[in-house]
Amino acid sequence: MSDKTFTLEDLTGFDGCDGRPAYIAVDGVVYDATGSKLWRGGNHVRAHDAGRELSREIGMAPHPRDRLERLPRVGLLAAAPAAPVVPPPEPVPAFARLAHALHAHPASVHFPIALCAVAALLHAGGRILGMAALETAALINLAIGLASAPVAILSGLLDWRYHYGGRLSRLFAWKLGLSSLLLALGASALGLRLGGVGPAFDALVALHLPVVLALGFVGGRITFPAP
Amino acid sequence: MSQDTDRLRELRYVLEVATLAIPREREARDRYLGAARRAPGEMARRIFEEMARQEEQHEAQLRALITHLEEELAR
Numbered sequence: 001m002s003d004k005t006f007t008l009e010d011l012t013g014f015d016g017c018d019g020r021p022a023y024i025a026v027d028g029v030v031y032d033a034t035g036s037k038l039w040r041g042g043n044h045v046r047a048h049d050a051g052r053e054l055s056r057e058i059g060m061a062p063h064p065r066d067r068l069e070r071l072p073r074v075g076l077l078a079a080a081p082a083a084p085v086v087p088p089p090e091p092v093p094a095f096a097r098l099a100h101a102l103h104a105h106p107a108s109v110h111f112p113i114a115l116c117a118v119a120a121l122l123h124a125g126g127r128i129l130g131m132a133a134l135e136t137a138a139l140i141n142l143a144i145g146l147a148s149a150p151v152a153i154l155s156g157l158l159d160w161r162y163h164y165g166g167r168l169s170r171l172f173a174w175k176l177g178l179s180s181l182l183l184a185l186g187a188s189a190l191g192l193r194l195g196g197v198g199p200a201f202d203a204l205v206a207l208h209l210p211v212v213l214a215l216g217f218v219g220g221r222i223t224f225p226a227p
Numbered sequence: 228m229s230q231d232t233d234r235l236r237e238l239r240y241v242l243e244v245a246t247l248a249i250p251r252e253r254e255a256r257d258r259y260l261g262a263a264r265r266a267p268g269e270m271a272r273r274i275f276e277e278m279a280r281q282e283e284q285h286e287a288q289l290r291a292l293i294t295h296l297e298e299e300l301a302r
Contacts, residue, residue, distance in 0.1 A: 056277070059277040059280075060278075062270055084292075084294075084295065086290055159250075163250045164246050167242070167243075169242065169243040170239065171243060
C-alpha cells in the first residue's frame with residue numbers, strides 16, 4: 001500500500017471524468033476505482049461521485065463495507081482540520097422529558113387560544129345582538145380559557161428551557177410577552193366583570209382576539225420555521 | 228454603527244435558526260432509532276441507524292455553532 005497522503009482537495013482532482021483516475025476515500029483510506037465497471041465515468045449507480053470522501057454514504061449502501069477491498073488502495077486521506085468544540089448536551093430532567101413526550105404544550109396551548117378567541121367573538125355578538133346568553137357563553141369560555149392558560153404556559157416554559165436551551169431569542173421573547181399579556185387581560189377582564197359589564201370589559205374581552213392570534217402566529221413560527 | 232446593528236441582527240437571526248433546529252434534529256434521531264429497532268431487515272436497520280447518526284451529528288454541529296455565536300454576541 002502506498003504511503004501517499006491525499007487531502008480532500010487533492011481528492012477532487014481524481015473524479016474519473018475526462019480520463020482522470022477515479023479515487024474514493026472511505027474511513028481514511030483512498031481507493032482507486034478507475035478500473036471498476038461499477039465506477040465508469042467516475043460515478044457509481046448514478047448516486048456517488050468519485051473524488052470524494054464517502055464514509056457516510058457507504059454506511060447506507062446495500063452491500064457490505066468490505067466490498068471496497070476489491071479495489072486497489074492508493075494512499076491515505078489526510079486528517080481533517082480539527083473539529084469545533086461541541087459542548088455536551090444539557091441533561092433534561094425526567095419531568096421535562098415526560099412533558100415533552102406527552103406533547104403537553106402543543107396539546108394544552110390550543111385551549112386558551114381557542115377559548116379566548118371564541119369568548120371575544122361571542123361577547124361581541126352578544127353585545128351587538130343584545131343576547132345575554134351569548135355574553136354568558138363568552139364569560140364561561142373566557143374563564144375556562146384563563147384557567148387552562150397556566151398549564152399551557154408552564155409546559156411551554158419547560159419546552160423552552162430544556163429543549164430550546166432557554167435562549168430568549170426574538171420569537172421566544174414575543175411568546176413570553178404575549179402569554180403574560182393574555183393572562184393579565186383575562187384576569188383583568190374577569191375582575192372587571194365582577195362589577196358588571198361595561199365598555200372597559202368589552203374592550204378587554206375584544207383584545208383577547210388579536211393577542212391569541214398573535215400567540216398562535218408566533219407558536220407556528222417556532223414549530224414550523226418559515227424560510 | 229449601522230453595520231454593527233446589522234451584524235448583531237444577523238447573529239441573533241442565525242442563533243435563533245440554530246436554536247429552533249435542535250429539537251427537530253433530536254426528534255428525527257429518536258424517530259429513526261425507533262424505526263431501526265423495529266426494522267424488519269438488516270438493510271432498513273442500517274439505513275435508519277445511519278440516518279440517526281447523521282441527525283446526532285447535525286445536533287452536535289448546531290450546538291458547536293450556538294457556542295460560537297454566543298461568544299460572538301458577547302464580544
